[in-house]
Amino acid sequence: MLRFAPLRHYHMGRILEWRNQNLEAWRTPRTLTMLDQYKWWWKVSHEKPCTHWAIYDNNEFIGQGEISNIIPEYGIGEIGLIIDPKKRGKGRGREAVYNILRIGFLELNLYTIFGEVYHCNAARTFWESIYKDMGGTMTILPCRKHWRSQYYDSTYFSISRDQFVRFARGMV
Numbered sequence: 001m002l003r004f005a006p007l008r009h010y011h012m013g014r015i016l017e018w019r020n021q022n023l024e025a026w027r028t029p030r031t032l033t034m035l036d037q038y039k040w041w042w043k044v045s046h047e048k049p050c051t052h053w054a055i056y057d058n059n060e061f062i063g064q065g066e067i068s069n070i071i072p073e074y075g076i077g078e079i080g081l082i083i084d085p086k087k088r089g090k091g092r093g094r095e096a097v098y099n100i101l102r103i104g105f106l107e108l109n110l111y112t113i114f115g116e117v118y119h120c121n122a123a124r125t126f127w128e129s130i131y132k133d134m135g136g137t138m139t140i141l142p143c144r145k146h147w148r149s150q151y152y153d154s155t156y157f158s159i160s161r162d163q164f165v166r167f168a169r170g171m172v
């Protein structure tokens with residue numbers, strides 16, 4: 001079972017290494033430096049309540065998850081996730097998403113959690129299977145990412161608290 005913990009400075013080296021291996025996935029188009037990574041950590045680690053987490057599996061640090069761009073007045077936030085490339089493909093990503101959604105809806109009291117995945121990112125099928133399972137909605141936005149001399153569309157998806165709760169009830 002995965003465990004979520006607050007993000008600490010000592011997580012930043014690994015996250016930087018993972019992140020810079022998948023530049024096609026992120027809004028920021030360039031590789032980050034360690035200084036960029038620490039600045040980011042300094043900003044997000046002071047948020048209350050905690051919305052950015054280190055993910056552990058059996059006491060091993062295997063990923064980082066978050067809900068960012070929260071607008072409390074509207075009850076919306078954006079999901080983000082990265083799993084250590086060596087630990088992918090074993091169901092940890094899916095389990096981490098369920099955990100993030102559970103915290104977002106049931107602890108942070110959000111109403112809608114959305115995400116954006118670029119079509120140049122292989123993780124597109126991962127997110128598709130998640131929002132489809134939950135009865136979420138999606139739309140395609142044109143030309144959202146420029147990657148290796150080409151424009152790519154993105155899928156914007158959205159899951160509501162009601163959809164998540166219905167899905168979670170079916171799991172128990």
Ligand SMILES: CC(C)(COP(=O)(O)OP(=O)(O)OC[C@H]1O[C@@H](n2cnc3c(N)ncnc32)[C@H](O)[C@@H]1OP(=O)(O)O)[C@@H](O)C(=O)NCCC(=O)NCCS
Nearest residue numbers: 025081082083088089090091092093094117122123125126
């Ligand atoms: C996306 C990501 C978090 C998935 O983590 P993971 O631990 O590999 O995911 P899981 O093992 O839980 O995979 C669940 C399902 O998605 C599929 N899947 C996961 N990653 C995939 C990928 N890159 N390409 C195709 N399918 C993928 C798996 O085959 C699996 O399908 P199944 O349930 O039918 O067997 C991980 O690939 C990652 O960190 N990617 C880089 C960062 C990124 O793209 N983040 C999202 C930005 S929008």
